[in-house]
Structures are given as C-alpha cells and as structure tokens.
Amino acid sequence: MSDVQSISFERQRIEHLELKNITKRFPGVLANAHVDFDVRAGEVHALLGENGAGKSTLMKILYGLYHPDEGEIFINGSPVRIASPNDAINLGIGMIHQHFMLVDSLTVAENIALGLPSSRGLLTDLDVVSARTEMLAKKYGLLVDPGAYIWQLAVGQRQRVEILKALYRGADLLILDEPTAVLTPQEVDEFMETIRQMTEEKHSIIFISHKLHEVIAISQRVTVLRNGRRVDSCPTAGCTKHDLARMMVGQEIVMPKLTTPPKRGEVRLELKNVHAQSDRETPALRGVDLQIFSGEIVGLAGVSGNGQAELAQVVTGLRPATQGQVLIEGRDMTGKLPGEIIRCGLAYIPEERMRDGMVQDFNISENIILRDHNKDPYAKRGFLLHRVIAEFTDRLIDLFHIKTPSRETPARNLSGGNIQKVVLARELSRQPRIIVAAQPSRGLDIGATEYVHNSLLEQREKGAAILLISEDLDEILALSDRVAVVYEGRIMGILDNKDAERERVGLLMAGVHPD
Amino acid sequence: MKNFLAKINNSKYFDGFMPVLAALSALAIGAVMLLFLGVNPLVAYRAMWVGAFGSSNALAETIVKAVPLLLIGLGICISFRAKVINIGGEGQMIIGALAATAFGLYVPEMPGWLVIAMAMVAGFFGGAFWGAIPGFLKAYFNVNEILSTVMMNAIAVQLMNFFLRGPMIDPNQAELLSKIPQTARLPEAYHLARWLPTRLHAGVIIAVVLAFVVYLLLFHTTLGYRIRAVGFNPDASRYGGIRVRRQVVIALLLSGAFAGLAGAIQIYGLNYRMITDGSPTGFTGSAGFNGIVTALFGGLHPLGAIPASFFFGALLVGANSMQRISQVPSAFVIALNGLVVIFVVSSALWQEARQRKRRIAEVRDDSPPPSEPDQATQDVSV
Structure with a gap:
C-alpha cells in the first residue's frame, strides 16, 4: 500500500476542484460561455448535455488539451495552470477517453508503465509495475491480468486498464467521458460498482453522459450544459429524469x-x-x-x-x-x-455540415456547385463556366445574406452560421x-x-x-x-x-x- | 525595418520562396560536407553552376533532364490532388516506354510523324494501364496505393529486364557474348526533332504544352473539380453526388499515363532505343521518384512544376559535372540530392503550418465572438 502512495508525489490530494467562469471560443462557435463547475473528494458529479453542448470542451480544458480564453481553475482554493495533460496528471487529474488510448500489442503492465520512468533506470521494472497494478486492481475491484495483451481483452476490461492507468499515476480525480457508451449492460453494472469503490476511497469523479438513468443512479450532483452554457447544477437526489431532460434540450x-x-x-x-x-x-x-x-x-x-x-x-x-x-x-x-x-x-442539409456538406478547402463558389458542378449552366462539354458560377454565387451570397469577404474565400474561413447558410443556399436554390x-x-x-x-x-x-x-x-x-x-x-x-x-x-x- | 520584415514573413507570397530557401539551405549544408571532404565549396558549386547553365549545351542537358521530371510531376499533381499517393512513376514510365518502343520496332513501316504520334499514345496508355491497376485496387479493395505502386515498380523492372534480355533484345547484342539489355535502334525517321548539336529534343515542347493542359484539366474542367473535391473531402464529394471511387481510379490512371508518356518521349527523343543497366533505375534514372519531388517543389501546381523541373534538372546535371570536375565521391552527389529533397519536402510541412496559422488569424479578425444574451437559465422553469 505504501508503495502505491509513494508514487503520488508530494502534493496535496484534490479535495475540491473548481473551474470558474470558463469561456472557450472556436472559430464561429462559442463552445463554453462562462461555465462554472466544481467537484469534491468522494463525489460523483455528472456533466450532462446534448452533443455539442460543450461537455467535452470543458473537460479537455481541465485536462490541459485546450486552453481557455477566459476563466481559471482552482484546486483546494489556489489557482493552478494546466498547460498540458502532463500538468493535469501531475496535479492528480486522470481522464478516461471515450476511445481508449492503449497499445494493442503490449501487455496490460506494459501499457501502464508506458511513459513512466522505471525504478531501475534504463532497465524495465515490469514486475514491480505488475505487482502494484494487481494491488490497485484488488483494491478497486478492477480485475485484470497484468500479463495479458490488450488485444486479448474485452472492451470492458480495456476500460479497466485505462482506469488503472490513471490510478497508477496517482489520479485523485477521474474524468470519465461517456464511459458506458461502449459497455454491455452487465459491464455497466460492474463499472458502477467500481465507481462506488473509488468514491469510497475519496476519489473525485466527473461523469460525462447523456444517459439520464445512469446519471441518476450514480451521481450525487449533476450539472447540465446547453449550447456551451451552464443551465443549472443541482443535487441529483431531487431530480427526476424529466427535469433533467427538460434542462438538456430546453427552450x-x-x-x-x-x-x-x-x-x-x-x-x-x-x-x-x-x-x-x-x-x-x-x-x-x-x-x-x-x-x-x-x-x-x-x-x-x-x-x-x-x-x-x-x-x-x-x-x-x-x-x-x-x-x-x-x-x-x-x-x-x-x-x-x-x-x-x-x-x-432531393436536397439534404447534413448533420455533419463541416464534414459532409462542405469541402473546407474549396471556396464558396466551388462549394455552391458541389451538387451540380457538371450540369448546365455551370458546365459545358466538361469545362466549368467560371463566369456563370461567379455570378450565381454572388446572387446567392446576396440572397442568403452570407457574410464573407468574397466568393473566393475558402469555406473553412466562414463561421458556423455562414457555412450553414452556404449549405442552405446551395440546397434550396435547386428548387x-x-x-x-x-x-x-x-x-x-x-x-x-x-x-x-x-x-x-x-x-x-x-x-x-x-x-x-x-x-x-x-x-x-x-x-x-x-x-x-x-x-x-x-x-x-x-x-x-x-x-x-x-x-x-x-x-x-x-x-x-x-x- | 522590423515591421517590414515581419510583413514579408507573414505575407502569402513568402510561401512561394520557401522551397527555394529550403533548397539553398540544403546547399549550405552540402558546403559544410564539402569542406570536410577537403574540397572548396565555391569551386564545387561553381562547377555545378557551369555544368548546369554554363553553355548552351549545358543548358540543353538541363532541359533534357527536366522533361521526364516535368511530365511525371504533372501526373503527380493530378494524383496527389486526389490524395492518391502515386509512388509508381518508375514502373509506369517503364511500361510506357516498353509499349512505345515495341510499337516503333514491330509495327510495319509508316510515315515517321504517324509512328511517333501513335507511339506517344502507346506510351500514354501503357502508363495508364500500369497506374489503373493500383487505382482499381485502392478504390474497390482498399489496397494501400503506396504499397501497391511500389510493388508495381518492382514488377515493371523485372518485365523490362525480361523483355530487353529476351524477346525484345537487339539482334546484334543477341549474337554477342556481352548481351547488353537493350532493344534495336529505332529508324531515323521515328526520332523526335532535335536542336543540333545539343541533345535538346521536341519533347520539351510536348511537356510544357501538357503542363498548361493539366492546369486546364485541374482548374477548369468538371473532371478536375471532381478530382480536387475527392482529394479535399471524400465524404462531401459523395454527398455531392460524385462517384468517389471512380475519381480515385481516374486520378491514378492519368498519373500513370503521364509517366508512361515520359517513358515514350525518353525513347523517341533521347535514347532511340530502350536500354537499361540491369539495376531497377537503370532506364528511368530515378525520374519516377524525382518527379514526385518536382511536383511537391512546384506546390502541386502544374505550372509550378515547370520551373521546379528545370531546377531539379539543373541540380542533377550540375551535380554530375561537379563530381567530374572537383572529384568529390559520387556518394556525395547522391547525398546532396537527398538533402535537397528532404529540405524541400519538409518546407511543405512548414508552409502548411504557416497557412493554418494565417487561417486562424484571419478567422479571429473576421468574426468577433457571437454576443449572446445569457438567457439560457431563465427558460428552464417552463
């Protein structure tokens, strides 16, 4: 046991972590607007919201993958700077991504040791790692064989390895990004048990999900995000599925x-x-x-x-x-x-407009003709009629109030709203x-x-x-x-x-x- | 002054000079290596310059070297624009040359211009066929084109060795013990025009004209539009009704066709017979690989490929003359070429990073963050 603790450096345990007034902008999108969030030791705080509500952005900021445009992060009351995931790990923050970050061809112990200094200098210390891993695994009910190769493991077991990896690095606070999305119902039950174990050991958990019943089953508090803003935070005990759903979609x-x-x-x-x-x-x-x-x-x-x-x-x-x-x-x-x-x-305004609806590196004209580039009046005998295309584009820019420096501007330079207007212009102008x-x-x-x-x-x-x-x-x-x-x-x-x-x-x- | 420099550094036009800068940096490192070899770099680079540009003959040699690079580079422009990485220029050039040579040797006598024209077409289709195979495999069986085109190179080399040693061997060589792998010489009437006394041949005109044709193809035809769309975003292309797989095949096919044409022109303009030394690059002189660098150096723009091919032609010819005059080991010349390639290719990455930076800066300037009333919380209690 002392072995395990020796690895968690000489820093304070995370008793209370706060994100204050976090704002993050991407070109044309306000991903987080003045969001406050906090989590205490021994608590599961669920972060709920629709796709694109800003949950992942907020957590990536906490894990040092993004930098906020405004706002600060506090641990136990004092401000900290998290410039990279390394900083986050050193502060005791671990993140379990939706897509696992494991090397298939290595064993569990090797994956856990990956990136950590060996206690034996240039020689590996996989036996030590294995022993510690087994100890941690027993403590939290995360049973996996440290010698097994990742490719041999089922999805649920791989997730345990990810959690062990974070715990091994001394994480006090775990960010779980939609952890149950990949699990079978039985695995979900086991997983919930693990979370309970961890909170008993005074770990803090941030649980990202849009599955309401899981949030209600496991969390003590819940914060709902919508369109990058915090709608509300409340104790889970007083919430029904219905309340949460309304906060999520809201008006x-x-x-x-x-x-x-x-x-x-x-x-x-x-x-x-x-x-x-x-x-x-x-x-x-x-x-x-x-x-x-x-x-x-x-x-x-x-x-x-x-x-x-x-x-x-x-x-x-x-x-x-x-x-x-x-x-x-x-x-x-x-x-x-x-x-x-x-x-x-048939006109189609696709859900993933950046990916499906637009060729980002094409300019507006070129995107406008995406559907009909080889038809009259845009083309004759295989040649594009640039003048016709230009006139038509200018008309649509006008008609649909597309804000752009010119029709030659690459689509990727437009804001989200204007990109959607280009898609609309193209699709709706086809009658x-x-x-x-x-x-x-x-x-x-x-x-x-x-x-x-x-x-x-x-x-x-x-x-x-x-x-x-x-x-x-x-x-x-x-x-x-x-x-x-x-x-x-x-x-x-x-x-x-x-x-x-x-x-x-x-x-x-x-x-x-x-x- | 500082502002002025910053302005230059930030301008788009500076990007165009980056490959040149990269090439110069490579030469600078080459100079250090020359010092270690005990050769005065100034003398060596002077020899290089004179070898490449010093006389009308030198200039002609430079252009002769540039022609296959340009043609293959044009093909690379097409395939890379479709995000299809064609490493198979070597093999496609060989097959094109084989087809063109066979045509000239075995087809009954016809007027020279007709044979030349049809041989060019044969080379074009030979290369197209060799490019279409990996294209088809990639589009319909998801076979990595880098792997398959490299493999097709190996097959083409062995085919060439087989034909030049066997069925197509020069009858004179067949009687000798030496058995040099080469075909018979094409009759005089089938040779492309030359500017005597140099070896500069009419292939250069074909290549430059085709550069403009490829420019039109990529930027003014619907086919070019489709190829570029697929390269930028296959998902959106599919959504737009473009048959993505078909464009992938076409891109690799055309890319191969230009390499095949390069092979045909090499035969009818320069060698007048197909000859190899038994090594994989014995016929091509690595033009299939250097063509890729040429295209990248020209920014994957067909018109940019013209000066780029000239530059690499000069580099190759000049390096040979440097080796002759200043007695540097031939390995150094290869190393120098490699340095230039590495520097130029990495400058492309740098260029990309700069473009991204500019883009982000532009967006920042363009769109102030949307101002939104904080009303989200009020409506919850509906």
Missing part, C-alpha cells in the same frame, strides 16, 4: 409558429419497412415506415442515436438499406447512387421537391437559427416535402405538421401537430406508448 429561442395549415399534396417520399445498419454494423433501422407529403414538414424526434442519422443517409443514398424500399415520387430509389437521387430533386434537414440549427446562434427555420417554412409554402430531423424537441414541435418519433430504429408513433404535446412525445422518445 432558448423564440420558435416560429405554423400559421397556415399544410397544403398537402401528393406523397413525395415514402419509406417502406426500411432496415439499415450503423457504422458499427449493428442494426440501426429496424423497419421504418414513413410517408411525407408535398407541402408539409414532418419532424423526426428522438433521443440521439436511435437511427436518425442512418435514416437520413439511407434516404439520400449515402447508406445502403439492408431491407425495404425508399420511394421518391413513387419511383423506387432504393440502392441508387447519391447522384441519381440528387437528380430527383428542391424533397428536403431532408438534419439538425439544421445545431450550433447556430439565434439569428442564424431563425433564418434556417424561416427558410424551411418558405419551402413548405412552395410545396416541398420536408423531413426535419432534430434532437431539439422545441424546434420539432414548433415547425412540424406531423411529428414522428423514432426509438431504436423504429417509428414509435406519428402525431399530428395539435396532439403532439411534450409529455406524449417525451414518452414515445423513451420507448413507452402513452396508452
């Missing part, structure tokens, strides 16, 4: 109202019993049936990761359907190339018959969000069939003529706008039928 912007009833026309987009797999080759869609008519907006609500992204990709031809049919205006377009589907008049808009206002400021909403409503008036995918329930409820709720790759129910109350939709989102 922030004045939503537009559907003023006119939909001028419903013919069926433009139809999905029949569509099945598809996720990137990890697990079933993501399990029989989706959905019809979208001309002149209406159908909102697809659901907790993140229930198949929304895959659904959009199947419709747009970017992901194959393993079963079922996608019909566009009555024609079977299942398994057709994205290019062919585009030609049917789309069907629009798939995935998280169209995520990460945008208020003005840009309203702009996006109004553009969608305008297209609805023009008779486009619109599928609006969003994790922002307020956005869905405000804009949708009908609300479809997706849960585990199936449509749980479709409600008309007037029947779509928060409670009912919320229950459906959780996989519960209200009746």
Whole structure:
C-alpha cells in the first residue's frame, strides 16, 4: 500500500476542484460561455448535455488539451495552470477517453508503465509495475491480468486498464467521458460498482453522459450544459429524469409558429419497412415506415442515436438499406447512387455540415456547385463556366445574406452560421421537391437559427416535402405538421401537430406508448 | 525595418520562396560536407553552376533532364490532388516506354510523324494501364496505393529486364557474348526533332504544352473539380453526388499515363532505343521518384512544376559535372540530392503550418465572438 502512495508525489490530494467562469471560443462557435463547475473528494458529479453542448470542451480544458480564453481553475482554493495533460496528471487529474488510448500489442503492465520512468533506470521494472497494478486492481475491484495483451481483452476490461492507468499515476480525480457508451449492460453494472469503490476511497469523479438513468443512479450532483452554457447544477437526489431532460434540450429561442395549415399534396417520399445498419454494423433501422407529403414538414424526434442519422443517409443514398424500399415520387430509389437521387430533386442539409456538406478547402463558389458542378449552366462539354458560377454565387451570397469577404474565400474561413447558410443556399436554390434537414440549427446562434427555420417554412409554402430531423424537441414541435418519433430504429408513433404535446412525445422518445 | 520584415514573413507570397530557401539551405549544408571532404565549396558549386547553365549545351542537358521530371510531376499533381499517393512513376514510365518502343520496332513501316504520334499514345496508355491497376485496387479493395505502386515498380523492372534480355533484345547484342539489355535502334525517321548539336529534343515542347493542359484539366474542367473535391473531402464529394471511387481510379490512371508518356518521349527523343543497366533505375534514372519531388517543389501546381523541373534538372546535371570536375565521391552527389529533397519536402510541412496559422488569424479578425444574451437559465422553469 505504501508503495502505491509513494508514487503520488508530494502534493496535496484534490479535495475540491473548481473551474470558474470558463469561456472557450472556436472559430464561429462559442463552445463554453462562462461555465462554472466544481467537484469534491468522494463525489460523483455528472456533466450532462446534448452533443455539442460543450461537455467535452470543458473537460479537455481541465485536462490541459485546450486552453481557455477566459476563466481559471482552482484546486483546494489556489489557482493552478494546466498547460498540458502532463500538468493535469501531475496535479492528480486522470481522464478516461471515450476511445481508449492503449497499445494493442503490449501487455496490460506494459501499457501502464508506458511513459513512466522505471525504478531501475534504463532497465524495465515490469514486475514491480505488475505487482502494484494487481494491488490497485484488488483494491478497486478492477480485475485484470497484468500479463495479458490488450488485444486479448474485452472492451470492458480495456476500460479497466485505462482506469488503472490513471490510478497508477496517482489520479485523485477521474474524468470519465461517456464511459458506458461502449459497455454491455452487465459491464455497466460492474463499472458502477467500481465507481462506488473509488468514491469510497475519496476519489473525485466527473461523469460525462447523456444517459439520464445512469446519471441518476450514480451521481450525487449533476450539472447540465446547453449550447456551451451552464443551465443549472443541482443535487441529483431531487431530480427526476424529466427535469433533467427538460434542462438538456430546453427552450432558448423564440420558435416560429405554423400559421397556415399544410397544403398537402401528393406523397413525395415514402419509406417502406426500411432496415439499415450503423457504422458499427449493428442494426440501426429496424423497419421504418414513413410517408411525407408535398407541402408539409414532418419532424423526426428522438433521443440521439436511435437511427436518425442512418435514416437520413439511407434516404439520400449515402447508406445502403439492408431491407425495404425508399420511394421518391413513387419511383423506387432504393440502392441508387447519391447522384441519381440528387437528380430527383432531393436536397439534404447534413448533420455533419463541416464534414459532409462542405469541402473546407474549396471556396464558396466551388462549394455552391458541389451538387451540380457538371450540369448546365455551370458546365459545358466538361469545362466549368467560371463566369456563370461567379455570378450565381454572388446572387446567392446576396440572397442568403452570407457574410464573407468574397466568393473566393475558402469555406473553412466562414463561421458556423455562414457555412450553414452556404449549405442552405446551395440546397434550396435547386428548387428542391424533397428536403431532408438534419439538425439544421445545431450550433447556430439565434439569428442564424431563425433564418434556417424561416427558410424551411418558405419551402413548405412552395410545396416541398420536408423531413426535419432534430434532437431539439422545441424546434420539432414548433415547425412540424406531423411529428414522428423514432426509438431504436423504429417509428414509435406519428402525431399530428395539435396532439403532439411534450409529455406524449417525451414518452414515445423513451420507448413507452402513452396508452 | 522590423515591421517590414515581419510583413514579408507573414505575407502569402513568402510561401512561394520557401522551397527555394529550403533548397539553398540544403546547399549550405552540402558546403559544410564539402569542406570536410577537403574540397572548396565555391569551386564545387561553381562547377555545378557551369555544368548546369554554363553553355548552351549545358543548358540543353538541363532541359533534357527536366522533361521526364516535368511530365511525371504533372501526373503527380493530378494524383496527389486526389490524395492518391502515386509512388509508381518508375514502373509506369517503364511500361510506357516498353509499349512505345515495341510499337516503333514491330509495327510495319509508316510515315515517321504517324509512328511517333501513335507511339506517344502507346506510351500514354501503357502508363495508364500500369497506374489503373493500383487505382482499381485502392478504390474497390482498399489496397494501400503506396504499397501497391511500389510493388508495381518492382514488377515493371523485372518485365523490362525480361523483355530487353529476351524477346525484345537487339539482334546484334543477341549474337554477342556481352548481351547488353537493350532493344534495336529505332529508324531515323521515328526520332523526335532535335536542336543540333545539343541533345535538346521536341519533347520539351510536348511537356510544357501538357503542363498548361493539366492546369486546364485541374482548374477548369468538371473532371478536375471532381478530382480536387475527392482529394479535399471524400465524404462531401459523395454527398455531392460524385462517384468517389471512380475519381480515385481516374486520378491514378492519368498519373500513370503521364509517366508512361515520359517513358515514350525518353525513347523517341533521347535514347532511340530502350536500354537499361540491369539495376531497377537503370532506364528511368530515378525520374519516377524525382518527379514526385518536382511536383511537391512546384506546390502541386502544374505550372509550378515547370520551373521546379528545370531546377531539379539543373541540380542533377550540375551535380554530375561537379563530381567530374572537383572529384568529390559520387556518394556525395547522391547525398546532396537527398538533402535537397528532404529540405524541400519538409518546407511543405512548414508552409502548411504557416497557412493554418494565417487561417486562424484571419478567422479571429473576421468574426468577433457571437454576443449572446445569457438567457439560457431563465427558460428552464417552463
């Protein structure tokens, strides 16, 4: 036991760690705005929020991977500077990343020893490391064989190695970034037990998650972040799932109202019993049936990761359907190339607009023609007509109020809101018959969000069939003529706008039928 | 003054000089090595200069050396723009040369200009075929193109050795004991025009014209647009309806085609027969590798490749003459070339870092942080 302690240097234990007034800006995005956060010894403090709420940024600041633009970090009341992960480790902060940082071809002990000085100078001291590791493992119930190779271990065991690695380096405070995302239910139970062990030993734990029931089960306090801001912090004991969910998605912007009833026309987009797999080759869609008519907006609500992204990709031809049919205006377009589907008049505002919607190194003109670069009027006989393209781009910059020094500016120099406007300009100027808009206002400021909403409503008036995918329930409820709720790759129910109350939709989102 | 220097340092145009600076630094380190060898660097570099530019003949040799570098460099511009790393210029050049040579030797007699034109086409398609194979493997079977193009080089070298020692061997050599691996000489009528008495041949015109063609291709055609889009962002390209795999094959195919053409021009402009010394680079003289450096030196821009190829041609020719005159070991010449390559390639990284820095600075200037009212907390209690 004394062995273990000898490694934790002569510094204070972390009794109380505070982040005060942390602000972090990225080009065009305010990732953290004046966030306060603190954690005490022996406590699990959960950090809750949607994707892009700023959880990871905040923790990366604490771990020295990013530097805050404003704000300070205090340990036991005195300010500290964390310039690198090395500083963080020396202060007793450990981070377990979502993606493990282990060398597969080395043993557990070798991974733990990696980067640490050996007690024998130039010779390795793996036996010492193994002995200490086993001791730690016993103490915290993290049973792994120090001699085993990482590639032999299951995911849950690898995670234990990561935790052991941090504990071995004397971490008093552990940051767990969505630790349960990769675990099976049984592994989750064991993992929860480990956390309890660690808090009994007076370790501090920061638990990042967006799974509400886990947060409620394990944490003493919870802080909710939304759009980079701290919404609230409260003791977990007094919170229900419901409260937390509301704080997470919350309402922030004045939503537009559907003023006119939909001028419903013919069926433009139809999905029949569509099945598809996720990137990890697990079933993501399990029989989706959905019809979208001309002149209406159908909102697809659901907790993140229930198949929304895959659904959009199947419709747009970017992901194959393993079963079922996608019909566009009555024609079977299942398994057709994205290019062919585009030609049917489908516009797609992708969720990952930086990755999928834009070629960052292309300028605005070049991005504007991404969909139609080889068609009249942009090209003739294989040659690009730069003058036509330039005129068209200038018109769109004007029309969509894109703020940019010129059309020659590379897309990567634009702010998030303006990038989304370029995507909108491109997609909506094609006179789309069907629009798939995935998280169209995520990460945008208020003005840009309203702009996006109004553009969608305008297209609805023009008779486009619109599928609006969003994790922002307020956005869905405000804009949708009908609300479809997706849960585990199936449509749980479709409600008309007037029947779509928060409670009912919320229950459906959780996989519960209200009746 | 300080401000002025800072301004120069921060300007975009400074980036263009960085490869030149890098090359000069490499020569400076070479000078130190020369001192250790007991050779006066000034004498050695003077010999180099004179060897490369000192006479019309020297200049002609420099350009002759530059032609295959330029052609291969053009192909590299295309493939690297698609983020396809073609290390197979050597093999593609060999196959192109083999195809072109075979055409000239075995096709029944025709007017010279027609044979030359068709031989160029044969070389083009030979190289294209050799490039398309790894392209296809990468696009449809996810085979790493660096690995496969290098392997294709090895296969091409052995094919060349087989043909030049066997089926295609010069009948005269076949009777001799020496059996030098070379083909018969092409008839006079099939030779590209030359500016006598130098060895400068019309291939240089073809190469420079093609540089402009590749420029048009990359920046003014839809194909070039697709190739660049795929190189920058395959996900967005797919989203935009571009068939990404097809562009990968096309990029490697075109890249190989230019190398094949370089091989054909080498035969019809310079050697008039295919000949090797049995070593892997015996025919190409490493042009397939140096072409990559040329393209990088020219900023992967086809027009930039013109001066870049000239520079490397001069370096290669000048280094040979330096070796002859100042009696430095041939290993030094190789080391010097290597130094220049390393410096130039690393300057590309430096350039990238500078661009990134500028970009961040620009963004900072452009967009003030969004001012947002702190109203998030109020609406929670809905």
